[in-house]
Amino acid sequence: MKDTAKHQGLRNQLVSLLEQKGITDKNVLEAIKKIPRHLFLNSSFEDYAYQDKAFPIGAGQTISQPYTVAFQSQLLEVKKEHKILEIGTGSGYQTAVLCAMGAKVYTVERQIELFKKTSVLFRKLGIRPKYFASGDGYKGLELHAPYDSILVTAGAPIIPKPLMAQLKIGGRLVIPLGEDVQIMTLLIRKNETQFEKHEFGEFRFVPLLEDKN
Numbered sequence: 001m002k003d004t005a006k007h008q009g010l011r012n013q014l015v016s017l018l019e020q021k022g023i024t025d026k027n028v029l030e031a032i033k034k035i036p037r038h039l040f041l042n043s044s045f046e047d048y049a050y051q052d053k054a055f056p057i058g059a060g061q062t063i064s065q066p067y068t069v070a071f072q073s074q075l076l077e078v079k080k081e082h083k084i085l086e087i088g089t090g091s092g093y094q095t096a097v098l099c100a101m102g103a104k105v106y107t108v109e110r111q112i113e114l115f116k117k118t119s120v121l122f123r124k125l126g127i128r129p130k131y132f133a134s135g136d137g138y139k140g141l142e143l144h145a146p147y148d149s150i151l152v153t154a155g156a157p158i159i160p161k162p163l164m165a166q167l168k169i170g171g172r173l174v175i176p177l178g179e180d181v182q183i184m185t186l187l188i189r190k191n192e193t194q195f196e197k198h199e200f201g202e203f204r205f206v207p208l209l210e211d212k213n
Contacts, residue, residue, distance in 0.1 A: 001039055001124060001125075003036040003038075003039065007036060007038060007049075007050075008033075010049075010050035011032065011033050011034075011036075011037070011050060012033065013050065014032065014050045014052070014066055015029050015032055015033050017052060018032065018052075018066060018067060018070050021052075021067055023067070023070045023071065023074055024074070025070075025073070025074040025077075027078060027101050027102075028070050028073045028074050028078075028097070028101065029070070030100075030101075031073070031097045031098075031100035031101045032066060032069070032070060032097060034100050035093065035096045035097055035100055036125075037049045037050060037063075037066065037093055038050070039121070039125065040057075040063055040091040040092060040093040040096070040121065041055055041057070041063060041091070042055070042056075042057070042058075050066075052065050052066050052067050053065050054068075057090060057091045057114070058113060058114065058117070059111040059113045059114050060206065061090050061091075061111060061114060061206055062090070062206055063090060063091040063093050064090075064093075064094065064153065064205070068203060069093065069094050069097055071184070071200075071203075072094070072151055072153070072174050072184070073094075073097055073098065073101065073151075075172065075174045075184070075186050075200070076098075076149045076151060076172055076174055077149075077172060078098065078101045078102070078103050078149070079102075079148075080101075080102035080103075081102065081103070081104060082102075082103045082104065082148040082149060083103075083104050083106065083130075083144070083146075083147045083148050083149075084098055084103045084104065084105050084106065084147060084148060084149050084150070084151060085106045085107075085108075085140060085141055085144075085145075085147040085149075085150045085151070085163075085166065086098065086105055086106070086107040086108070086150075086151045086153065087107075087108055087137035087140070087150070087151065087152045087153065087154070087163070087208070088108070088109065088110075088137055088152065088153035088154045088208065089107040089108065089109035089114070089115070089118055089132065090109065090114060090118070090153060091114075091118060091121075092118040092121055092122055092127065094151070094153055095107050095122075095127065095129055095132075096125070096127050098151075099127055099128065099129060104130045105129040105130060105131075106129065106130055106131040106132075106141055106144050106147070107129050107131070107132050108132075108133055108134070108135045108136075108137050108140075108141055109132075109133075109134055109135075110134065110135065110136060110137060110209050111134075111209075112134055115132075115133075115134040118132075119132065130144075131144060137152070137154070137160075137208055137209075138160045138162065138208070139160070139162050140160065140162040140163045140165075140166045141166070142162065142166060145165075145166035146166055146167060146168040146171065147166055147167060147168060147171060148168055148171050148172075149167070149171055149172040149173065149174070150163050150166065150167055150171070150172075150173045150174070150175075151174050151175075152173075152174065152175040152176065152208060153205070154176070154205050154206055154207060154208035154209070155176045155177070155178060155179070155182040155204075155205035155206065155207050155208060156175055156176065156177060156182075156207075156208040157177070157178070157179055158177075159173070159175055159177065159185075159187065163175075164187070164189070164195065167187075167189045168189065169189050169190070169191055169192070170188070170189060171188070171189050172186060172187070172188055172189075173186070173187040173188075173189070173195075174186050175187070176203050176205045179207075181202050181203075181204060182202065182203050182204065182205050183199050183200070183201065183202060183203075184199070184200040184201060184202075184203050185197065185198070185199055185200070186198040186199075186200065
């Protein structure tokens with residue numbers, strides 16, 4: 001599991017591309033510059049790891065394209081020590097970016113196969129989310145609520161009510177809403193009952209799966 005000067009050079013190029021696409025949060029850009037994305041991919045994709053593309057990671061899931069990771073991270077307005085709930089750990093790349101930004105990350109993955117694979121990778125890379133478990137993202141993680149922000153990394157037809165309930169007042173919930181194509185949506189909690197909603201155009205995500213058991 002090597003991270004070479006060549007990989008660093010490719011990350012620098014990727015960061016330049018993200019800046020051209022409108023990512024301005026220096027904290028986000030520094031994290032993407034730091035995290036070796038090629039180690040989160042199947043080795044057959046390693047040569048393409050720093051292209052702005054999504055790739056399959058098994059279990060019918062994908063690692064989001066770097067622009068999407070950067071865009072969602074920027075919408076969160078992450079501050080050091082922020083408590084962030086991530087729904088859909090997947091490959092763990094987004095988790096690693098948030099950890100590199102200084103957040104305390106609580107992350108949930110429904111697919112057991114991915115959960116096991118990513119657990120091993122986190123240990124190898126020394127990435128330490130505050131909490132990592134397999135579970136139903138629709139239910140959130142009440143145990144550690146409330147959160148400064150919540151990030152959903154899969155397309156959801158609706159905003160799960162438990163996630164809204166687990167958000168701090170003033171907190172930010174970023175979720176791609178829709179069936180085939182999603183609208184990136186930001187909710188800011190104003191008080192116990194009111195949320196301010198903002199929409200940021202179309203993105204494509206794998207669906208957020210609900211535990212039917």
